Amino acid sequence: MKTVLIGVGQAGGKVTTALAKYDEEMGFRAIRDALVVNSAKADLQGLPLDTVLVGQDRVKGNGVGGDNELGAEVMQEDAGEVMSELGERIDSETEALFIVAGLGGGTGSGGAPVLARELKRVYDLPVYAIGILPGRDEGALYQVNAGRSLKTLTPEADSVILIDNDAWRGAGNSVEAGMTAINENIAQRIGLLLAAGQPIEDRASFGLGDEGADRSAAQSVVDTSEVVNTLRSGGLAAVGYAESEASEDPDENVNVVTSTTRQALLTGTSLPNAVEADAALVVVAGRPKSLSRKGVESARAWVEEQTQSMEVRGGDFPMDSETIASLVLLSGIERSDRVQKFFDRAAEAERETTKREREKEAADTSFQSDELDDLL
Numbered sequence: 315m316k317t318v319l320i321g322v323g324q325a326g327g328k329v330t331t332a333l334a335k336y337d338e339e340m341g342f343r344a345i346r347d348a349l350v351v352n353s354a355k356a357d358l359q360g361l362p363l364d365t366v367l368v369g370q371d372r373v374k375g376n377g378v379g380g381d382n383e384l385g386a387e388v389m390q391e392d393a394g395e396v397m398s399e400l401g402e403r404i405d406s407e408t409e410a411l412f413i414v415a416g417l418g419g420g421t422g423s424g425g426a427p428v429l430a431r432e433l434k435r436v437y438d439l440p441v442y443a444i445g446i447l448p449g450r451d452e453g454a455l456y457q458v459n460a461g462r463s464l465k466t467l468t469p470e471a472d473s474v475i476l477i478d479n480d481a482w483r484g485a486g487n488s489v490e491a492g493m494t495a496i497n498e499n500i501a502q503r504i505g506l507l508l509a510a511g512q513p514i515e516d517r518a519s520f521g522l523g524d525e526g527a528d529r530s531a532a533q534s535v536v537d538t539s540e541v542v543n544t545l546r547s548g549g550l551a552a553v554g555y556a557e558s559e560a561s562e563d564p565d566e567n568v569n570v571v572t573s574t575t576r577q578a579l580l581t582g583t584s585l586p587n588a589v590e591a592d593a594a595l596v597v598v599a600g601r602p603k604s605l606s607r608k609g610v611e612s613a614r615a616w617v618e619e620q621t622q623s624m625e626v627r628g629g630d631f632p633m634d635s636e637t638i639a640s641l642v643l644l645s646g647i648e649r650s651d652r653v654q655k656f657f658d659r660a661a662e663a664e665r666e667t668t669k670r671e672r673e674k675e676a677a678d679t680s681f682q683s684d685e686l687d688d689l690l
């Protein structure tokens with residue numbers, strides 16, 4: 315899928331950089347261009363991508379802190395400049411636009427929904443978001459911001475692929491320490507998903523030579539329309555991944571394909587424990603000659619059962635690799651426990667914050683309270 319990425323905020327910039335690097339290293343060329351937008355000058359410095367600084371008049375390059383309403387305002391005010399920079403990067407070949415942002419901060423949290431709306435207004439292209447949710451031990455403000463941002467972003471974007479910052483944290487690692495590993499995990503999953511939707515002509519270069527371009531060996535290769543159709547139901551999505559050592563003989567790989575797909579869905583998703591979905595796509599990557607068609611079909615049937623969805627697509631991704639990898643895209647995961655828990659956590663944090671604010675206001679205004687007025 316020929317994609318233009320737009321990273322917003324600090325997390326957006328770092329994850330966009332990791333994605334662009336992965337795509338380049340793998341030679342996929344699915345990411346055609348990338349731009350990073352931020353209101354904090356320091357977070358843009360050192361990024362190997364083109365950047366736009368927004369809100370300079372308002373915050374002088376110092377960022378918006380955790381104020382996502384201000385994040386939305388500065389993005390709106392400077393939307394013209396951002397859209398004009400993007401206009402130079404989006405062309406008739408572009409198949410999808412991806413906005414990448416941490417939803418718990420300020421610039422990405424407030425800016426991503428504004429940008430999604432602007433992009434949908436101007437382009438007749440799918441606009442997807444990769445939304446990063448704060449980990450459990452991040453503060454109440456992050457949870458509240460992420461809850462509000464997600465509610466605003468979901469109706470604007472064609473789909474929001476959620477990444478939970480707790481998903482790939484090694485035991486004992488803080489979110490901060492594990493960030494690089496998390497970003498690499500995101501890059502690998504999303505990077506492969508984007509590459510899976512690349513047309514077959516572009517695949518010969520994936521290290522397979524003639525084998526990669528052999529259409530008979532690649533009858534059931536996943537293309538862009540399958541990714542787009544899986545995400546068509548809109549709402550929230552997640553992506554799972556796992557890989558295992560493979561045999562050369564496809565018959566011996568039936569179980570490898572099914573067990574790798576099980577791992578991808580049950581332990582490897584970007585949103586742990588999200589299983590129920592409206593639609594799904596199973597992509598099995600490996601050498602065409604060792605991929606088991608029977609394995610792919612039974613993996614697909616198993617995902618259908620687990621997700622309780624009648625709409626599960628499946629296909630191959632020919633790739634020169636000793637391993638077999640399984641990528642599972644889940645779309646329409648709103649009903650899953652994990653999403654419900656996140657919204658409960660955000661609502662609880664919002665109630666606590668409001669209560670604290672009210673108490674503070676009450677303390678500040680106690681001299682003008684009604685009760686005192688009544689005494690006079």
Ligand code: GDP
Pocket residue numbers: 322323324325326328329354357378379415416417418419420421422423446447448449452456479489493496497
């Ligand atoms: P902004 O610059 O105001 O948009 O704020 P941030 O992008 O720093 O958003 C804060 C949220 O993003 C928090 O939940 C952080 O845990 C998360 N975050 C910050 N940097 C990264 C990163 O490099 N990778 C990931 N996965 N999350 C990040």
